[in-house]
Amino acid sequence: MKLFEKTRKTYIIYSVIIFIISSTVIYFTLKRVITKKQDEKLLWDQELIAKKIKYEYPLPIFDVEDFKSTNPPRDTLYFKDTLMYQVVNNKEKYELYRELTSVQTLQGKTYQISTRSSLVRNQDFILAITLSVGIVVLLLIITVYFVNTIIMRNVWLPFYNNLETLKNFSVENDKPLELQESNIDEFQELNNSLSKLTNKIKSDFNNLKEFTENASHEMQTPLAIMQSKSEILLQSENLTKSQVSQIKTIYQSVQRLSKLNKTLLLLAKIENRQFKDLETINVNSVIERQLEIFEDFIENKNLTVDMRSTLEVEIQANPLLFDMVVTNLISNAIKHNIPGGRIEILTTNLFLSVSNTGEPPKMQSTSLFERFKKESNASNSFGLGLAIVKKICDNYNWNIIHSYVENQHNISIYF
Template sequence: MKLIERTSRTYLWLSIVIFLISAGMLIFVLTIVMNNRLDEQLRYSKDVIAKRIKYDYPLTLFDEPKELNEAEQFKFPNDTIIYKDTLILRNIEGEGINEFEKYRQLTAYETLHNNRYKIVARNSLVRNQDFIWVIVVSSFIIIILLLIGLWILNTQISKKLWHPFYTNLNRLKNFSVQDQEPIKLEKSNIEEFKELNESIRNLTQKLQSDFSNLKEFSENASHEMQTPLAIMQSKIELLLQSDNINKEQSEQLQSIYQAGKRLSKLNKTLLLLAKVENQQFSTKEEVSFKELIEKQLENYEDFILNKNISVSKELSDHIISTNIILVDTLVSNLLSNAIKHNINNGTISITFSKNQLIFSNTGEQLRGDPENLFNRFKKQSTRKDSLGLGLAIIKQICDVNQWQLQYSCEDKLHTLSVSFTSTTTNQND
């Protein structure tokens, strides 16, 4: 839920609660005011009746008052006035229907001309209740219209005020540390947004600077390491060809040579992985997986023949728009992995369709957790020439292209599948 919606809903519920409480209080206050007004009218009517009795005027507009019986005289020995609401059955003229109507009633017990009288005066509450409900409903409609107007006004104002924030949020989502230009943020007159923009600007500039420094360091370090490694390997090769070393020295030199070769390979692999993570292969072109797979099969032909591996393939002519260097590395690593972890006289099956690339190979049962298969330096084989980075590179290439990489194993048949879920494919004519 967005902040604007959350705030608007909070204000709406708070307004409803306040309105309900206010409506109850309004009805209560109006009822008291109306009852007091009716009580004054009833007292006036009682006083008129009392004066008519006191001065022996005929009661043309009122019923004749009744003298108190003994029980009433005993119960009300002093002058007493009682107010209460009561229901009286009355006939609706012209309809012949009887219904109860609510009245406000005054009952007075007074002594007039040395006689005790009971005076009763009533006034209908129907009009007063109708008047109260008219006021309440009118107030309700006015408040509802006011709330709707305020909600619309608040929503429009909030959208206008928060527009720079959402604009900057979208720009921040699309921001890349590889961009040379600083991020452009929407200006705002709100102090908090100004501080946020300044913090984002400083942070992105720092990220760009750190990325540039790290990239430069990685490339320089890799380049500088390759030169002494190449010199060391060439010197060791010359020593191995010398006739002045014995067998033990030759074995030690070969061990050093293999370690240097492994270190050189590790350096190149880590550099490639860093470049993939930093998305330095952003150039895209139309790539034929079929041609790349055929080419890699030729490159690895000797290794395939060495293990007497049977290769079956089903390759489509579909074209995918991506970086050819990354795809070539992906195919090479998948094929190298299928050969390296295969068994003698094993099989490799390669399938490429519009939406998927599948490499299946026979091999020993996987040891360890498959979840760690794509982590760096996590390797399942005991081969000394395995760095544990091949599948990590494959996973990183898939992540960069937003492809789905999955591994499965059934009856010692290992399968790596790449699903091109976020890539547009075309048919090659």
């Protein structure tokens, strides 16, 4: 959940809680205040009636038979809510009243004085006030919500714009990172930190790229000298069999080291996305050309090649990189095949599939695409062929999958 949505959701939850609590408090507070005022009014009426009885005697008095027989406590006040039978507009109903009952001794006689006041209007008054205040509070909450949403959207707009800029950031782009200015101190501080960080990343990337290229280039020169000198020594006379064997070992090691250096440099260039040129490539033509190159190796193992294609398949890629993909896949299919086996190649607009007969894999399929992971123990293999293919696929967002079914390896690249 986005921070903006989280903030709005939290605001709504707390606003509803505050609205319910405030409405309840307002309702009961009003009810208590009005009841208190009503009790004071009833008490005033009771005192007024008592004074009339005491000082303006005789007053029409209605004797209550119950009080003659029960001998209630004197000078006592009773407040209570009661229902009174009413006939209004020929309709019979009970209405709620607040009643004050007092028992007093006046002029030597015991009187029960009862005063009542209707609660119906008070209830309507309380509900009307509560509803009015509730509507005002609700409108205030809604107004604040929309105002807050507009303000928050404007406040967070530079952040989201900068986030989109960061998504498109590339260390290979020489153009500096341009972030939208903000009048929020925290956002501006974040912009400054991001600018420094991206500049440092680009600087480190360029330094590493330059170091890799320089180191590889500088290594090639002494390796070439070592290889040339080894060839001269092998052609020298008066060498013992042991010396020839040692020089030959040195010569092979230098060749292996030179090939490894070139392969690692190629991987570094692929990872740094230095092969940017794109062309329309005919997949079938590339495969047929590579099969001609490997024709002698195929015949040497007596392999059968079956190439199938539903139509002319074309993709957008760097020609050199795609040649490497096809070369490594066919070379891998030949190297890990069995004598008299077969190679099946299938191409469509969606994928390229290369299958070959062979022994069950000794490692998991995902490990085959890691560097220096190899199935065979051949001295001329570095275990970098499929790693290069995987890096090229990642470069173009292609998906590569290996499977082994019915004594047959299959590597498929989904474009």
